[in-house]
Amino acid sequence: MSDLVPLRRALISVSDKTGLADLGQALAARGVELLSTGGTAQALREAGCDVTDVAEVTGLPEMMGGRVKTLHPAIHGGLLALREDPAHLQAMESHGIAPIDLLVVNLYPFEATVAAGADDADAIEQIDIGGPAMIRAAAKNYAHVAAVVDVEDYAALLAELDAQDGATSLAFRRALALTAFGRTAAYDAAVSGWMAETLGVFAPRRRVVGGRLAQELRYGENPHQRAAFYAETHPAPGVASASQLQGKALSYNNINDTDAAFALASEFPPGDGAACVIVKHANPCGAARGASALEAYQRARDCDPVSAFGGIVALNVPLDARTAEAILELFTEVVIAPGVDDEAQTLFAQKPNVRLLIAPGMADPAAPSLAVRQVAGGWLVQDADTRLVAPGDLKTVTARAPSEAEMRDMLFAWAVAKHVKSNAIVYAKGGATVGIGAGQMSRVDSARIAAEKARAMAEGLGLAEPPTVGAAVASDAFFPFADGIEALAAAGATAVIQPGGSMRDAEVIAAAEAHGLAMVFTGERHFRH
Template sequence: MSDLRPIRRALFSVSDKTGLVEFARFLAERDVEILSTGGTCKALRDAGLTVVEVADYTGFPEMLDGRVKTLHPKVHGGLLGIRGNAEHEAAMAEHGINPIDLLVVNLYPFEATVAKGADYDTTIENIDIGGPAMIRAASKNHDSVAVVVDVEDYQRVMEEMTAHAGATTLGLRKHLAATAYARTGAYDAAISQWFARELGDTFPRRVVVAGQLKQSLRYGENPHQQAAFYVTGDQRPGIATARQLQGKELSYNNLNDTDAAFELAAEFEAPTVAIIKHANPCGVASGPDIVSAYKAALACDPVSAFGGIIAINRKLDGATAEEICKLFTEVVIAPEADEAAVAAFASKKNLRLLVTGGMPDPTSAGMTLRAVSGGYLFQNKDNGRVSLDELKVVTKRAPTEQEVKDLLFAFRVCKHVKSNAIIYVKDGCTVGIGAGQMSRVDSSRIAAWKSQEAATAAGQAQPPGTIGSVVASDAFFPFADGLLAAAAAGATAIIQPGGSMRDAEVIAAADEKGLAMVFTGMRHFRH
């Protein structure tokens, strides 16, 4: 038996009218009868198409402010009736139910309504009931019925009907059904997440993760891994909202690193540049302008910056772009880029330039997710910040005004460095970064060593930048050795969470070295 099913009757009920008239006209030209609901029906009739309104077909008017219009046996029977089943066909004939071979539905714009900040009642009214019910019915009966929920699939249906004398194949109908169930699943996920937020239920009993494919990737972290990029519909500026103005296709690692870089650059109000390599910063600096900030960030570790990601929290200008062109860079991301910057990058064909249209709010609420065997780990995004009045001076010497500024800068950077993290900062610029070590003292030493290497690479005769710097630690010093390593590198002040059993020992070591030290009471592990 052939799996081809001719389309003789179609039901349209859409909120997104993109491509609607062209698709319906294609069907009408092939003698397909078109049923439709209120607004869709009007749009089709206005285009000169002959349409049977669902209310006329069922004999029941739309009622309850449009809440009830397609919830009727003549609709659902037409979608669910099994073709070739004598009992089903007899029941359909007895009750005047005509088979519906194609369902075209896209749902009330619930997600967009939430994104606009609509009030509670408006949001509730944008929860579609009839649409998901019809979609699920048609999808279940995909052996006979084709269901389209995305305007992108109109073309696929038209191509198949053209190739098969007005019929669709079972293969296509299966793909459409899978897409349809994913759509209703994502829709219900958005509704449940909205309810949870309204109720203040951070971790509800059940949680659903939904996304829409934005980009298939060549591979994942390594060539033997498959990968793709899905977006959630969150309008937070970043890689999900970015437009790529030029350059090669973005890879999995590009996307991961670019996200890390942009979130870090967003932490600062002053013009700031963050340079990232393998999801860790190798240089971060604020300055009076972007080009100054870029030069200072690059100076922290110019060797690691090669082939890195550069994030900027201001409009990218031509002068900064020209400086960036001197270095091999994978990705540059900024909220905007002026014409001079775009022109400067034109010769760098492989460099990816992304513009996001804005900066994310680093203090906004959100969730992070990580897959583990058999499940997921959810947590609140680390949007914690420490202000000046929250610092607790624990040493005999209090930090100077400049040291305080650098300490706060360093602690913000620290939040974005893999633990164990040690950050040396001087004059609003990182001068040494130690990341991802099993021992905190090793991070202290590595950061100092890299600062010395950077000074050597620059051909400087003066000591490394750690001399006269401040140090941030993402967690407390369990022993004094990490602090002493920082002091040996020339640091003068320390910022750390505190809370170790040996705090007194660490404070005494700081006093002995003449260091100023402040506790934050907040830890910034990043694994």
């Protein structure tokens, strides 16, 4: 038996009318009978198509403000009937149910409505009921029915009809069914997530995360791993919402590292001045403020130019020509910024392999969101680490309080440490990192690695002494022993910001006092694994 199903009858009911007129005209030209509802039927008629209202098929008008119109055996029987089953065929004949060979439905714009800040009543009215029910019915019966849920599949549908002489193949219908079930699952995930947020329920009994394929990737972290990138329907400013102006396709590692760089750059409000972050392997290897984007970039690069090679650069201000010229002096994988001027874009065009991304603005670092990570057999879900700290939140625990300059550098280092893999130690001086120790099993090792990076920085720049002398230090978690403080003091640091809370805090404070370090406690940590 052939797997081809001739297309004779189609039901079209769409919220997004993009491409509707062309689709309706193309189907009508092939002799397909068109059924439709409400505004879709009107739009098809305006395009010159003959349309049968669903109400004529069901014998009932649309009612309850349009909430009830397609939930009827005349519709669902036409979608669900097994054409080879005698009992189904008998039921169709007995009840006057005609088969539907094609369903074209896109859903009420619930996600867009919520993203626009709608109140509960408006959001609820955008929860589609009939649409998902029809999509699931048609997709379940893909042996006989084609279910189209995305506008971008209209062209593929028409191409299939041309190739199959007015019919659809089983392989084509199965591929559409996969997309259809994915769409209803993502839609329900959006509704469920909104309800949990609205009700203030952090851990609902079931949680689903939905996304739309942004791009298939050549491979994952390594060439033997498959990978793909999925984006939320309305992503916040960042790599998922950025426009790529040039460069090779983003890789899995590019996307992961760019996300890390942009998240840290967003910690620094553009209104407070330019800031630049350079990331390598998801860890910042340099971050700095500056009087200009160029100065911020140069200071961030100077922290660790060896690691910056092949890194990701993120700016919190638009990219200008002078900064672009400096960035292009060093091999860079990706640059992301909230804008770019024409001259800078021209300069980048001379390096066509460098990926240049323009974000639609900076992210709000305090915006609530969820961090989701898969583990074997399940998922870990937590609030994203959006906590910010202000001077008034700090507790000075040494006799000497930090100076204003030390306080500025401590807060800067603390913001950076939040984005460094644990155990994290960050030295900062004059609004720039001068040494970063990341991802070590021992906090003392992180402190020593950061100091060694600073010594290499001094040697590279011809400085008279390591820039850790007079620097402030941030530790993402408490010091369990005084040896960490000893390492910071040996590097010449003068101020430390850390969470506190160790059973040996008294020893740690005493060590800071002995070396003349000012120390403040935040009362909270920033582990990042």
